[in-house]
Amino acid sequence: MKINEYEVLGIDVAKAVEAALTIPISIHCWQADDVAGLESGGSAADSGGIKSTGNYPGKARNGDEMRMDFEKVLSLVPGVHRVNIHAFYAEPGKKKVDRDAMELSHFQNWMDWAKSRKIALDFNPTYFAHSKAADGFTLSSADEGVRKFWVKHGIASRKIAAAMGKAQGGVCVNNHWVPDGLKDLPGDRWSPRARLAKSYDEIFAAKIPDEKLCLDAVEPKLFGIGSEEYVVGSMEFYSSYALSRKKLLCLDMGHFHPTEGIADKISALLAFHEQLLIHTSRPVRWDSDHVVLFDDATRAVFHEVGSGGAWNRVKVALDYFDASINRIAAYVIGIRATRKAILSAMLTPHDELARLQKEGKGAQRLALMERLKVMPFGEVWEECCKRAGVPGEAQWIKDAESYEKKVLAKRA
Secondary structure (H helix, E strand, O other), X not given: OOOHHHHHOOOOHHHHHHHHHHOOEEEEHHHOOOOOOOHHHOOOOOEOOEOOOOOOOOOOOOHHHHHHHHHHHHOOXXXXXXXEEEHHHOOOOOOOOOHHHOOHHHHHHHHHXXXXXXXXXXXXXXXXXXXXXXXXXXXXXXXXXXXXXXXXXXXXXXXXXXXXXXXXXXXXXEEEOOOOEEOOOOOOOXXXXXXXXXXXXXXXXXXXXXXXXXXXXXXOOOOEOOEOOEEOOOHHHHHHXXXXXXXXXXEXXXXXXXXXXXXXXXXXXXXXXXXXXXXXXXXXXXXXXXXXXOOHHHHHHHHHHHHOOOHHHEEEEEOOOOOOOOHHXXXXXXXXXXXXXXXXXXXXXXXXXXXXXXOXXXXXXHHHHHHHHOOOHHXXXXXXXXXXXXXXXXXXXXXHHHHHHHOHHHHO
C-alpha cells in the first residue's frame, strides 16, 4: 500500500483506518421494504411526505426476511454498525396493536436478533402511514383527540427506546420526525407550532424508566410531499426547541433547500448544541432520498466533523430508500459511501489546513485541498475492507448479485 504520500503529510494511515472502523453507523431498516412497515402485512400506504419509487423485485415481505437481508448486508460492509427501527416495524403477532399501545415485547424479534449479532438498536416513533395522520397533522393537530393519540405514541416510543438501551447496555437514539404541514399557503403558522411544542413537552415530561438510556432527537425539514408550502417542524423551530430542551438535533442531508448543504451548519450548531444526529442521504432536486454516494456533499459533512475533532459529538445514521434497484446493493453502496467519507476525513491533515488558514496562506490551503483529491485513497479503502474482513470494491457486488439470484428472485 502506497501510504507514504499520507505519511509525508503527518497522517498515520493505520490509525486512521482503525479509527474510521470504530465510528458506529446506524443502518435504517426501511430500505429493506420500501418504507412499507409490518402493519397489515407490510402494506402501509405512502403518506406523510414519504414515498419510495420503483418496483424492483425481491423486497422483504416480513421481519424475518428483513433480518435475513441485514445479515447479507452486514457481511459486505466494514466497521461498527447499529440498526435503526421504525415503530411500524413492530411484530405483535396475531394481535393488532395500535401505535399508542406499543411495548418493547412487540420488538422482541428485533431485540433477539440484535443480541445474537452483538448489534445495538436505535428507534423512531412512526408519525405517518396511519389513519390519524391522513390530513397531514399529528403532534400539531388541531383535533385534540388526534394530538393526544400521537403524544401517547411518542411516550410509548421513549419507553421502548429506554428499554432497548437497558437491554443492550447503552444509549438508544430515539428520533422524532413528523410530517405536519400544508400543501399551500397557511392562514395560521403560529398555532400548529405552539401545539407541536406543547406535544413534545408532554412527551418528554412523561417519566420513563432509565431516562438516560433514551437519547431523544428531533428532526427538521424544509418541505415534503403534501407540505410544500408550510412545514410546522422547520429548522428554526427544531434547532431552538432542541437547544432549549436539551435534546439532540437531527440534520438530514436531504431536508434542506436543493442548493443548501448541511456541512457548514455542523460547526455553527455545535458551538451551542452538545451533540448532533446526522442522517446521510442524497437529494436530487428534492428530498428524494437517493442512495448515498461518496460525493462532495457527503465528504464535506464528515470533513467538518473531522476538522473540529467532533467524532464524539455526532451520531451517524442513514436515511434513504430506493425501490428501483437491488435493495441489498442500495444498502451496501450507501453504507460504504458513508464509511468512505469518514475514512477520508480521518486521512485529512486538518491541523495543517487550519495552520495555513491562520497564516493567511490561502493559495497553499487550496493547493493542499486539491492535492488530497488525488491521493491514493482507493488503496487505503481496500486495506480498510481487508482489515474488516469484507469484500473489496470490485468483489462485493458479485456477492450481492448471487444473493439476488438465490434469495431475492424467489420473493417475486
